[in-house]
Amino acid sequence: MTNVPPSLSFNPAGIELDRRQGLSRQLYQALRMRVLDGRLVSGTRLPASRDLAAALAISRNSVVRAYDQLYAEGFIEGRVGDGTYVAQLPQNGLPAKKLSTNPSTGLSTGLPTGLSTKQAETPGVLSSKVIHNAALERMQKHHLPSPPSGPPRAFRVGVPAFDLFxxxxxxxxxxAFWRKPxxxxxxxxxxxxxxxxxxxxxxxxxxxxxxxxxxxxxxxxxxxxxxxxxxxxxxxxxxxxxxxxxxxxxxxxxxxxxxxxxxxxxxxxxxxxxxxxxxxxxxxxxxxxxxxxxxxxxxxxxxxxxxxxxxxxxxxxxxxxxxxxxxxxxxxxxxxxxxxxxxxxxxxxxxxxxxxxxxxxxxxxxxxxxxxxxxxxxxxxxxxxxxxxxxxxxxxxxxxxxxHFQRHIRRMRRAALSRRNTLLSGWPADIPGVGELPAIAAGLHMTVPVESVARERELIELASSVDVEINGLSSYWLPTCATPIDQRAGLVLGFAAVPETSIKAALERLRPVWRVR
CATH class of the missing domain: 3.40.640.10 (Type I PLP-dependent aspartate aminotransferase-like (Major domain))
Known part of the structure; x- marks a missing residue:
């Protein structure tokens, strides 16, 4: 076992857990709080999950889940063959003072709110026209197309599996509400x-x-x-x-x-x-x-x-x-x-x-x-x-x-995961001009790189011809962007909107028009 300087040792004393509540969540919050308030500094070695579980008289699984969440959020890191440590955080990214662990109850004393109340007031007729005309000009300059309507289809972005609601x-x-309101x-x-x-x-x-x-x-x-x-x-x-x-x-x-x-x-x-x-x-x-x-x-x-x-x-x-x-x-x-x-x-x-x-x-x-x-x-x-x-x-x-809400979220998460896996497993290999699939650990969509905007538009048009909806990454950039135009290309695909059978069918329709095996 690596010798750890006393200043970087971890003492679980003071961590009190309510056994009537979720133990892993409480432990995660207690450790996270200690990192944020400086009690656990970067480089502190944490006990092995089995040792911490014994010290707190809880199951090892509870400790593992807490460690997993802290690792996912970047608070801790694993060192091969040497255990788990509090992650090294850049000092220039930290506030000058330690982060408080008390909930924020409002603005710090003396901070300007910077709130614009002009639009909430009742201006005179002339100023109303000026505000109205200026707003219209800005709306015309920054016009956005309406989001797609109608029944969801593969691979619409921003739509969950609401067929399971x-x-x-x-x-x-x-x-019940309207029966006796x-x-x-x-x-x-x-x-x-x-x-x-x-x-x-x-x-x-x-x-x-x-x-x-x-x-x-x-x-x-x-x-x-x-x-x-x-x-x-x-x-x-x-x-x-x-x-x-x-x-x-x-x-x-x-x-x-x-x-x-x-x-x-x-x-x-x-x-x-x-x-x-x-x-x-x-x-x-x-x-x-x-x-x-x-x-x-x-x-x-x-x-x-x-x-x-x-x-x-x-x-x-x-x-x-x-x-x-x-x-x-x-x-x-x-x-x-x-x-x-x-x-x-x-x-x-x-x-x-x-x-x-x-x-x-x-x-x-x-x-x-x-x-x-x-x-x-x-x-x-x-x-x-x-x-x-x-x-x-x-x-x-x-x-x-x-x-019902929590149960539904769990169901939606399982469904999105299954639909994501269906898209990943069935995605055509070696599409000319299209990069590799990314790792998708979260969310309801994925973005795949494409070699050029011209190729992006060609792929989207071909997909549309067989009733498959795909967004182009190039449309998400500001017009004044300095990034070279072909570096903005990609395919944005939502994977949660339709069931697995519809995803498979859409992929089958794409293969011949995209000329892939």
Whole structure:
């Protein structure tokens, strides 16, 4: 056994576990907290799973699961033949002060909120016309095509396996609500959303995603896109710089552009958004990111990069909008903790949605906000939509409270994994001009490199001729991008929208038109 200096030894004393709760989750949180607050420094050797299990009087499997989650998130690393150690994190990516382990309850004292309230006020006639015309010009300049409609088909992006949704259960809960509705619920509701649903969302995020949040921090929205738009309206003044991933989710960039932002496309590498490039954007007050599963490349943001991004927000007093659109889908271990779970400075606004675990037409999402922003966001949302549709919120709350939601997520994850495997196993080999399949550890889609944009377009047109839907990676880049055009090419394929039989049939139709065996 390697000798470890006393300063780098690990003492499990002080770790108290409630045996009535999930032991592996508690152990994971306890170890993660000790890394973040500096009690476990980089290079500390952790006990073997069997030894730690004996010391805590729990099963070895509980320790292994906790270690696996910490390893997946980058907190620990294995050294061949030498055990498990706390990972070496770059000091320049850490905040100057230690990360607090207390939940964020709002903005740090003295921080400017930077909220734009102009659009929430009632301007005069002239200023209304100016605002209206400017917004129209920006919408025309940043026009986006509507998402595809109609029944899902292979390989539509952004659509879950909603053919598996328990519609009978939903119908019964909906009927029960309307059979004898609470008259108070039929009046005007709170603009921030149904209190019970907000509490259940907070409980879910605490137990399943490692976020220390409360119901008071949550604002219900009509899907993730409205949440992003609210961030754009309240955090951005015309002329402000906003960093977006490039390639990235164009509809998010559209929302910020319509609010008057000047978009800065920041490159994405194998660890996520390039924070060095972001730091060179001197006028940027907000960054929009998809760290759990970057859209569309599929990259999972590393822990070191997450800490760098949080340090950027603290240093510049900027905002981070985290879109966790399909974070529930991870195929090895539990879903990774969101970026917001690491935020203790009140700089991250978390965008969540039910559309990727239920069905897109549900139009139900939520924001998790620093407490200091909740009132402003609620008031701004009430200008456009007085409050969310009441019965949908009430039914979703009962759906969650009765345990259907968690069971459905597990079923959806298994289905997406099976459909992913069907696509991987049946994907045609040696397609001219197409690179190798990537590793797909999370999410609902994959991206395959292609040698040129011309070849990308040819493959997409041929696929369309046999009723197969494929998106081109080149369409996800900002028009002003400096990356050479042929380096932007690729095929973006969703694998969850249709059953395995439909995936196999689509692949069979592709082979002859793509001229592969």
């Amino acid at each position: 328990p519609f009978e259960v939903w119908a019964k809960l909906n009927a 609470d008259l108070q619920q039929l009046c005007y509701g709170a603009p921030e959303g149904d209190a019970r649903l907000r509490g259940l969302i907070a409980a879910y995020l605490r137990s399943s995603r490692g976020m220390q949040c409360s119901a008071e921090q949550i604002v219900i929205t009509s899907g993730a896109q409205q949440g992003i738009s609210l961030c754009a309206q309240l955090l951005v003044e015309p002329g402000d710089g906003v960093a977006v991933e490039n390639p990235g989710y164009r509809a998010a960039g559209h929302a910020f552009a319509v609010a008057g932002a000047r978009l800065h496309g920041v490159a994405v590498d194998s660890e996520g958004i390039d924070c060095a490039e972001l730091a060179r954007v001197t006028d940027c007050r907000l960054a929009y990111v998809t760290p759990s599963h970057q859209y569309p490349t599929g990259v999972v943001m590393s822990l070191a990069r997450r800490l760098e991004l949080l340090a950027w927000a603290e240093r510049t007093q900027g905002w981070i909008v985290e879109d966790d659109y399909d974070g529930e889908y991870r195929y090895s271990g539990a879903p990774l903790a969101p970026l917001a779970a690491l935020d203790r400075g009140g700089r991250v606004l978390y965008v969540g949605t039910f559309g990727k675990v239920a069905f897109p037409a549900l139009r139900l999402g939520y924001l998790v906000l620093p407490l200091g922003l909740v009132e402003a966001f609620s008031r701004r949302r009430a200008v456009d939509v007085r409050h969310s549709e009441v019965s949908t919120q009430a039914v979703m709350a009962e759906f969650m409270a009765a345990g």
